[in-house]
Amino acid sequence: MxxxxxxxxxxxxxxxxxxxxxxxxxxxxxxxxxxxxxxxxxxxxRKPSERQKHKEFIEDKIIDIYDESHKNYGAPKITQKLHEIGEEISEKTVGNYMRELGIKAQYIKPYTATTINSDFSSELKNILDQDFSPATPDAVWCTDITYIWTYDGFVYLTSVMDLYSRKIISWVLSLTLEAKWVVQAINKAKSIRNVDEALIIHSDRGIQYTCEDYRKVTKDVVASYSKKAYPWDNACIESFHALIKREWLNRYKILDYKHAYKLVFEYIETFFNTIRIHSHCGYLSPNEYENKYYSEKIKNAC
Structure with missing residues (x-):
């Protein structure tokens, strides 16, 4: 050897x-x-019991739904999605399973004021008066501006929401807080929705929403304003801006305007409007909720 x-x-x-x-x-x-x-x-x-196998099946479904929501859905929304596929399960049970799996919904930070209030008089009326549930689309829009931090400096997101469906019907990302970007967002919304009936547009009293350019672009609609230093009058759009940050933007180290634009587009156009279910919409997405309205309208007209 x-x-x-x-x-x-x-x-x-x-x-x-x-x-x-x-x-x-x-x-x-x-x-x-x-x-x-x-x-x-x-x-x-010993083989797993039918009960254990069903639990494992439900847990797999919970993980799938959670991942499809970009890890944003909590027990109420996941329960609703499970009901849609025929699973009879309580919200409490789903919550227990989620805790066992170590997953949870994203927490939304409380509102923080970010716009500068103008010094206008009491002629700015609150027409909306916190009536956040109009009966039809394009009856009430609301709009606001929020900041987004990037390594290259702040960028600013102006959004216009239809309160009927909570859909973001237009948005503009800008490098400055100039009023022209708000005007652009309003004109974009008008073009997309082709509005020809009475409409209320609600905003806060920021200078961008009380200047002459804004008054011109809203001269054919009813302008409504939140009470001074009272953000809850515009709660829906404020909530959306908190949501996009907590559910999406805060996960990334945003490099610059181009990177921020890509992320905002992905969230609004491929998730929030099209996929993300909303309790206000009967656990449908904004697009699905509006489509349901128009389908029923056509059906009733026949």
Whole structure:
């Protein structure tokens, strides 16, 4: 036997001895645990019950729904999605399963004021008066501006929401807080929705919404304003801006305007309007909720 073969054989024998040392003595372990050998092998060969298999199925579905929501849905929305596929399960049970799986909905931070209030008089009326549930689309829009931090400096998101469906019907991302971007967002919304009936547009009293350019672009609609220093009058759009940050933007180190634009587009156009279910919309997405309205309108007209 050559020296090389002898060394390799010796190594193999040493490895085999080490492997035997690492193996557990099953009888010794069972004796310590107070478990019989028959009971141990019966446990190993036991198949999961139907109840356990169904629980595992539900947990897989919960993870799928959670992932599809970009990890944003909590127990209420996940329960609703499970009901849609025929699973009868309570919200409490879904919550328990989520805790066991170590997953939870994103927390939305409280409102923080970010716009500068103008010094206008009481001629700015609150026509909306916190009536956030109009009966039809394009009856009430609301609009606001929020900031987005990037490594290259702040950018600013102006959004216009239809209060009927909570859909973001237009948005503009800008490098400045100039009023022209608000005007652009309003004109974009008008073009997309082709509005030809009475409409209320609600905003706060920021200078962008009380300047001459804004008054011109809203001269054919009813302008409504929140009470001074009272953000709850515009709660729906404020909530959306908190939502897009907590559910999406805050997950990223945003480099610059281009990066921010990509992220805002992805959230609004491919998730919020099209997929994300909303309790206000009967757990439909804004697009689905509006489509349902128009389908029923056509059906009733026939």
């Amino acid at each position: 050559t020296q090389a073969i002898f060394i390799e054989t010796a190594k193999a024998e040493i490895a085999a001895v080490d492997d035997k040392k690492r193996r557990l003595n099953v009888s010794g372990v069972l004796r310590i645990l107070g478990v019989s050998r028959n009971g141990y092998y019966a446990f190993k060969s």
